[in-house]
Amino acid sequence: AQSVTQLDSHVSVSEGTPVLLRCNYSSSYSPSLFWYVQHPNKGLQLLLKYTSAATLVKGINGFEAEFKKSETSFHLTNPSAHMRDAAEYFCVVSDRRDNQGGKLIFGQGTELSVKP
Amino acid sequence: GAVVSQHPSWVICKSGTSVKIECRSLDFQATTMFWYRQFPKQSLMLMATSNEGSKATYEQGVEKDKFLINHASLTLSTLTVTSAHPEDSSFYICSALRDAQETQYFGPGTRLLVL
Numbered sequence: 001a002q003s004v005t006q007l008d009s010h011v012s013v014s015e016g017t018p019v020l021l022r023c024n025y026s027s028s029y030s031p032s033l034f035w036y037v038q039h040p041n042k043g044l045q046l047l048l049k050y051t052s053a054a055t056l057v058k059g060i061n062g063f064e065a066e067f068k069k070s071e072t073s074f075h076l077t078n079p080s081a082h083m084r085d086a087a088e089y090f091c092v093v094s095d096r097r098d099n100q101g102g103k104l105i106f107g108q109g110t111e112l113s114v115k116p
Numbered sequence: 117g118a119v120v121s122q123h124p125s126w127v128i129c130k131s132g133t134s135v136k137i138e139c140r141s142l143d144f145q146a147t148t149m150f151w152y153r154q155f156p157k158q159s160l161m162l163m164a165t166s167n168e169g170s171k172a173t174y175e176q177g178v179e180k181d182k183f184l185i186n187h188a189s190l191t192l193s194t195l196t197v198t199s200a201h202p203e204d205s206s207f208y209i210c211s212a213l214r215d216a217q218e219t220q221y222f223g224p225g226t227r228l229l230v231l
Binding site: 032036041042044045046049094102103107109 | 165221
């Protein structure tokens with residue numbers, strides 16, 4: 001079975017400092033992994049995705065994530081946090097088995113707060 | 117881009133009435149769309165998978181007669197909450213699967229409040 005664990009429910013950083021949001025996954029298959037961001041009362045926006053190409057994936061707004069198979073991790077980083085980055089972040093794995101039709105498995109989310 | 121819209125963005129209704137929520141993929145065709153429910157401070161819960169031209173597949177515990185899904189075209193799926201009750205109040209989010217990219221793109225969500 002596939003699963004996703006986001007290790008921190010809440011992360012707080014100061015503006016201009018680095019951000020690290022941790023994610024570990026469990027999958028019996030070659031996974032597709034995603035990070036989505038959700039601002040309050042909004043839908044989800046795709047930040048970046050990994051689909052078995054380059055292990056270091058660059059996304060929007062300075063975010064990037066590295067797929068590490070040996071550690072079963074897909075941590076999200078940003079070298080410099082902005083106030084606009086304050087939101088909820090979801091690490092997601094896609095169930096690529098043929099009979100699952102692209103279903104997503106969500107982590108519980110990490111709330112990022114950015115202090116001025 | 118890959119834009120998905122939802123309508124309405126919020127709705128207030130009386131208990132016992134039915135509410136229809138539309139999900140549209142604006143610039144791509146989507147054979148498969150998904151409907152999620154999200155409670156405050158929680159992750160998304162998949163309710164059902166909507167396939168164009170066929171019956172939706174519901175997740176365990178989701179009442180198919182309560183949450184009617186129709187995927188009538190490659191750009192439109194609708195969710196109808198029938199005989200809504202206060203416990204159905206929630207944030208409903210749809211997504212559309214862009215097959216070539218194997219990626220789901222999400223709508224902005226619909227806030228439902230049942231009085």
